[in-house]
Amino acid sequence: MPLPKIDPTSTKAWKALQTHFNEMREVDVRDLFAENPARATDFSISWNDFFVDISKNRITPKTRELLLQLADEVALKSAIEAQFQGEKINETEDRAVLHTALRDFSNMKPEVAEGLQKMKAFSEAIHNKTYKGYTGKPIDTVVNIGIGGSHLGPEMVCTALQDYNKGINVHFISNIDGDAVARTLQQVDPETTLFIVVSKTFTTQETLTNAHTVKDWFVDRTNKTAVAQHFIAVSTNPEEVAAFGILAQNTFAMWDWVGGRFSLWSAVGLSICCAIGYTNFETMLKGAHGMDQHFATAPFSENIPVALAMLSIWYNNFYGFETEAIIPYSEALNKLVPYLQQAVMESNGKQIDRNGNLVDYQTGTIVWGATGTNAQHAFFQLLHQGTKRIPTDFICVSQSNHGLQEHHDILVANCLAQSEALLEGKPAKSGEPYRTFKGNKPTTTILIEKLTPKNLGSLIALYEHKTFVQGVVWNMYSYDQWGVELGKSVAKTILQAIREKDESVLQNKSTRAIFKKVKK
């Protein structure tokens, strides 16, 4: 069954939401709290180690009812079923979308189970030091060479779960800028380093160029046969892997039904597995599966990804708010925002609907942010007193992993203080208008008991599903990314001009002018 193809603006709920918005346009959430003493409870969801508070948002019970009606009218339930059942819902690439199948241990595809066993055996051999480098020394460093989905997820998780690291140094080379490769290679020892080349297609220009540079560097310092022990590949393309010179036994498979930006759960997460150990990796998968089950079975009124997605639709499509900030009060989550920027914006940054028509409503929200408290000292001025309205997710962790309680108390106090201050504001003092805080700024708090592998898995899955729900409502294909192709092909022409010192192939006058300056 393909995804339904319903124009959201044609639904009754959409029209009702437009009318409702006229009542809500000037709503003051402080008044809503005064009217309903139970608002904090009414607009929060508890699930496992998560407590999600959406009460500080511009919503009433009627808003919620209409948003859930919209979810029903666009057939969200059947869209979720189609995804979990492995229907080819990525129609523009003719593929199923089954990252959820990578973490479903009760119903696991044999090839997925086999892949996990291979990751387990491999990472355990590194940790128990039976896997050796070409001079017989154990491996103490892993370098992940990949970009986009083959980089952002692994780096985000390795950073988030550094407290669980088994004593392995992990580096990431993604950018084609030679600084990325050169600076990393300065820090590693070829005798004890493993290079994992991660590319779903194994044709990505940056990754292949970086991998060749690293291989040349490695062979210069060792010998050709040593490549066998030190180069590993993760890909759907064994032919290109073999052509690069990586052995079949050192190649970890992935599948076309796993999208790049949703692939950290597959062998793309091999660097994670090497860093934190297979058991922790599996626990993270199980945490994500827990969120999958919640998403697939909880009624929409108590469903965290659905609640957050519909809230975002409310702001994006009715209030006209264009961006969303995400502020994790957790230094461990300092790579979460770049990771989510790909997951969210590559998925929903589109304007053609599932009927092939240009949409006449807003889609893909812009996601940005940074960790608190750092962000408070950088851009919070604009959140508090700027003219833009920016719904903000605060991610707060109850218990720290580090045990420095004084630090954690200050951190949590700041997180709670900011969402309160954004809502409550502060009235003007006479003669000092610049000290006014208007307040009524919408925020959501996602409180997580502790940043464990399990809870991190659930958190990532939460945002994955939120993104999918929004794509369903906007009637678009969230799992392709045709928008990244044009720039790649233009770059080929310009690279040819650079290599051949021939500007005649350049069509655009501005490009030509810049090109001439570059050549100087």
Ligand SMILES: O=P(O)(O)OC[C@H]1O[C@H](O)[C@H](O)[C@@H](O)[C@@H]1O
């Ligand atoms: O894993 P790869 O095939 O090398 O792809 C790496 C990245 O390349 C592309 O630009 C896509 O837009 C991303 O979705 C993908 O994650």
